[in-house]
Amino acid sequence: MPLTIVVCASVVPDPLQSLIPLQTADGFGLKNEMMLPHVLDPWAGHALYEAANLAKQIDGCKVYLVSLGLKAKLQQTMMTIAQKARFDLIAIDASHSGFTDSAQTAAVLATAIERIAGLDRANLLIFGGWESASRAAGTTLQILGEKLGIIDQFQAVDEIKMNGDGSFQVLERVDGGKHQISVCAGPPAVLGWATGNLPEPPNNPQLGMMNMRTAMPAIQQAGSADIKDKALAFHNVQAPAQRRDTRIVKDLSTADIAQEIVEWLKQN
Amino acid sequence: MEKILFLSHTEATGRLSAHALEALGAAVHLRERTGGELVIGLFGGRVETSQVSGTVFSVSGEAFAASRYATDAAAGEQLCKAAGATLVIAPATSRMSRVFSGIAARCGACVDSHVAGLQVKDEALVVTRWYYRQRLQAEMTRASRPWFISIDAGVFEQFKGPGNVIVEQISPAVDASMMRTSVTGIQAPAVGEQTIKPDATALFVAGAGWTKKQADGRSHVAEAADLILGFLKKSGASLGSTKSLVDLQGEGQEVLPFMTHLNQVGQTGATPRHQKGLAACCHGEEPHVVGWRFINERRAINLDANCGWARGKADVLYVADAFQVMEQVNKLLSE
Numbered sequence A: 001m002p003l004t005i006v007v008c009a010s011v012v013p014d015p016l017q018s019l020i021p022l023q024t025a026d027g028f029g030l031k032n033e034m035m036l037p038h039v040l041d042p043w044a045g046h047a048l049y050e051a052a053n054l055a056k057q058i059d060g061c062k063v064y065l066v067s068l069g070l071k072a073k074l075q076q077t078m079m080t081i082a083q084k085a086r087f088d089l090i091a092i093d094a095s096h097s098g099f100t101d102s103a104q105t106a107a108v109l110a111t112a113i114e115r116i117a118g119l120d121r122a123n124l125l126i127f128g129g130w131e132s133a134s135r136a137a138g139t140t141l142q143i144l145g146e147k148l149g150i151i152d153q154f155q156a157v158d159e160i161k162m163n164g165d166g167s168f169q170v171l172e173r174v175d176g177g178k179h180q181i182s183v184c185a186g187p188p189a190v191l192g193w194a195t196g197n198l199p200e201p202p203n204n205p206q207l208g209m210m211n212m213r214t215a216m217p218a219i220q221q222a223g224s225a226d227i228k229d230k231a232l233a234f235h236n237v238q239a240p241a242q243r244r245d246t247r248i249v250k251d252l253s254t255a256d257i258a259q260e261i262v263e264w265l266k267q268n
Numbered sequence B: 001m002e003k004i005l006f007l008s009h010t011e012a013t014g015r016l017s018a019h020a021l022e023a024l025g026a027a028v029h030l031r032e033r034t035g036g037e038l039v040i041g042l043f044g045g046r047v048e049t050s051q052v053s054g055t056v057f058s059v060s061g062e063a064f065a066a067s068r069y070a071t072d073a074a075a076g077e078q079l080c081k082a083a084g085a086t087l088v089i090a091p092a093t094s095r096m097s098r099v100f101s102g103i104a105a106r107c108g109a110c111v112d113s114h115v116a117g118l119q120v121k122d123e124a125l126v127v128t129r130w131y132y133r134q135r136l137q138a139e140m141t142r143a144s145r146p147w148f149i150s151i152d153a154g155v156f157e158q159f160k161g162p163g164n165v166i167v168e169q170i171s172p173a174v175d176a177s178m179m180r181t182s183v184t185g186i187q188a189p190a191v192g193e194q195t196i197k198p199d200a201t202a203l204f205v206a207g208a209g210w211t212k213k214q215a216d217g218r219s220h221v222a223e224a225a226d227l228i229l230g231f232l233k234k235s236g237a238s239l240g241s242t243k244s245l246v247d248l249q250g251e252g253q254e255v256l257p258f259m260t261h262l263n264q265v266g267q268t269g270a271t272p273r274h275q276k277g278l279a280a281c282c283h284g285e286e287p288h289v290v291g292w293r294f295i296n297e298r299r300a301i302n303l304d305a306n307c308g309w310a311r312g313k314a315d316v317l318y319v320a321d322a323f324q325v326m327e328q329v330n331k332l333l334s335e
């Protein structure tokens, strides 16, 4: 059966940027947040590449990208993201800050997904990153799954393999650097992706043009949502000073360095 | 006054892991600070109570042995409902992390994961956690209850005060819809031995420099592999990697055969907790060095005295050839 894969992925500040917390009238945010270049949230990005790859293997599959973020940032980043994989965009204009609550986000995502015309719930796979690079919590997808009534859920996924009978095998990262292998009878299911196995696809300008024909109007028409949880308050947000006074050892022989390292390793 | 539930799965033996005992330590700490009540909720194939004390709600049996969302969520939901707690404290193990927010959703609770600190200030519970992948630290309070909180490993002392228990058995209904997923096994890395050891004292972080051309104009990947594996075996250290080194695999370059994305530390990798860290041939920009945010004592080896991974971030930087140093280190460790 053709699958409907809904990938939930937002945008985050480019990891190379310095992040400085800032108290605003509306709670905490980042200094110059709207000026910082943004990228597709990395683990959610892997989910998108895996979705596109899976969709190619089964005729008639459809991939939706549901992205909740401030309109201006979605617009800026979508030009690049659209070149990576074929998808239909569903945009929601709301804060993509880490300083928000995941239950509120999940509720808005669930509503957006339920509104997809002709949504085939029986063949639905919800993809996303197992943790965001903003809230870094790994909570949103589970709550979303619960709201959609999906009780087969997997987190820190590195692989999905479809079997001929509609079932699929999943590899999830578990404690101690290992994978748990599970077999699920079939969709619907929620998969929170870790790195997976695919490299980032190269930019494909033609694909970008094709996606943008529907993505641009989707962003322009994006409804806005208030995801503020008034019972949640942040205090003391800081980028901890982590400068250490590094002793630079330049003139020691290799043997002496090795000796020093071994002594240090053996100290309790 | 808070009513606290400590919620955890057990291991196959029926006992609690070290990480679970740390989270129980956090729950006890919280009870002491808030003057509240603490009860315990455990689920798994087998549930033993010799490591805990007080009232224990227990879900056990074959259906709850596997680490599976549907059955874990059902167990957790019933335990939480039986306890009627305002705060639920759990270890952020992989099994618990898969299901904890789902249980919170079923209980109409708010949830925070990967919590790294709990304090009580002016009678309010203040939780500390990291945002933006370990780059910003925030304190937070919530006015709503129930509040579900999962605790990262290595933050709290393990609970060590077992005592008398009163066990109340709970039997959530299990139907076929909850058994659509079966766990078929655990897969260790394909090549060689286990290189990730969360309990090790030391972490060795390898960078892409190990695969780069060396002074003789050639790369020495096989030799690098031998030196690194030799060190891991002799020292018992866990192995971490920079992103560049694990990404080389996708780029078709000659790579270290035992290195996978699971080893990656940093912004899009893990942030393990170890007492000591030794990095060799790493050159991360500031934001990526969060990979060893939680390493207490840090030393690095690099040919470059201006190495961004070490300057201002490590206690000691040895400006030297890592191949030569590690060969000597391995020799000394063999003696």
Ligand SMILES: Cc1cc2nc3c(=O)[nH]c(=O)nc-3n(C[C@H](O)[C@H](O)[C@H](O)COP(=O)(O)OP(=O)(O)OC[C@H]3O[C@@H](n4cnc5c(N)ncnc54)[C@H](O)[C@@H]3O)c2cc1C
Binding pocket: A015, A016, A042, B206, B207, B208, B209, B210, B212, B214, B241, B242, B243, B244, B245, B264, B265, B266, B267, B268, B269, B280, B281, B282, B283, B284, B285, B288, B291, B301, B302, B303, B304, B307, B320, B321, B322, B323
């Ligand atoms: C979206 C995004 C996410 C990222 N996430 C992460 C992440 O999670 N983790 C991470 O680490 N990075 C991350 N990065 C950063 C990126 O991949 C860096 O380029 C990388 O961390 C640096 O890799 P490196 O130190 O292995 O290699 P290089 O930058 O290639 O450095 C190699 C070093 O080895 C030294 N060297 C070479 N030979 C020797 C020798 N014989 N002896 C001693 N030293 C030697 C060189 O002097 C050099 O300093 C991310 C980047 C982006 C854009």
